Amino acid sequence: MADLVILGAGGLAREIAEYVQAMPDAPRILGFIEYDAARSGEVLNGVPILGTLDALPDQRPLLAVAGAGNVAPRRGQIGEMEAAGLEPMLVVHPTAVIVPSAAVGAGTVVAPTAVISSNARVGAHVLVNYGATVGHDMRIGDCVIVGPGCRVSGWVTLEDDVYLGAGAVILPKITVGRGAVVGAGAVVTRDVPAGTTVVGVPARPR
Numbered sequence: 001m002a003d004l005v006i007l008g009a010g011g012l013a014r015e016i017a018e019y020v021q022a023m024p025d026a027p028r029i030l031g032f033i034e035y036d037a038a039r040s041g042e043v044l045n046g047v048p049i050l051g052t053l054d055a056l057p058d059q060r061p062l063l064a065v066a067g068a069g070n071v072a073p074r075r076g077q078i079g080e081m082e083a084a085g086l087e088p089m090l091v092v093h094p095t096a097v098i099v100p101s102a103a104v105g106a107g108t109v110v111a112p113t114a115v116i117s118s119n120a121r122v123g124a125h126v127l128v129n130y131g132a133t134v135g136h137d138m139r140i141g142d143c144v145i146v147g148p149g150c151r152v153s154g155w156v157t158l159e160d161d162v163y164l165g166a167g168a169v170i171l172p173k174i175t176v177g178r179g180a181v182v183g184a185g186a187v188v189t190r191d192v193p194a195g196t197t198v199v200g201v202p203a204r205p206r
């Protein structure tokens, strides 16, 4: 199997390294890619910071996963990954459940104890954080962040670049529009227009 690099060296990137290490047949992690030159050479939980993508060996194929926990920097990392010809790796912690009828895209990270249920379709470079549940027949676009402990019901649609804060609850058949943000702990009872931030119970625009 090809080796892996993790883009970024923040909290989520470190978590992803440990998820990968827990996977059966895990690839070797070459290191973190980090643009702060001062951090080059640091070692985080046994994994070195390599520096920028220019510091990478020419070896291909090389796997990569985005380590940013917010949508905009994550989009940047996806662009860098594509420009450098890296192959996105699907990271699924061994305690997560993805049922056989669900489909999950390349570069997505499914954290410990997350559940992706029947016929759900999850896009590329998504983060489903720990303890989150993704209901049956859901559609999740690309580069979506589903925060820790979210409860996303059946038939929900989360368009590209949506961010769900920790513990958000989305009721059945709701659509959350592209780039919308749902605050931590919100209960979403109505569709959320693209680019809108909603908070509270029931969730309302902020």
Ligand SMILES: CC(C)(COP(=O)(O)OP(=O)(O)OC[C@H]1O[C@@H](n2cnc3c(N)ncnc32)[C@H](O)[C@@H]1OP(=O)(O)O)[C@@H](O)C(=O)NCCC(=O)NCCS
Pocket (backbone or CB within 6 Å): 129, 147, 148, 164, 165, 166, 167, 181, 182, 183, 184, 185, 186, 197, 198, 199, 200, 206
């Ligand atoms: C919704 C959110 C994105 C707004 O961030 P922001 O634009 O920086 O908002 P601010 O912190 O400036 O707060 C603005 C107002 O919204 C309120 N607010 C912020 N988040 C809220 C939330 N989740 N629920 C209810 N009200 C909230 C604040 O109390 C504040 O109200 P005020 O103007 O009456 O004082 C953010 O607060 C949030 O919930 N992020 C999710 C973080 C998270 O879950 N991370 C998981 C990491 S693993």
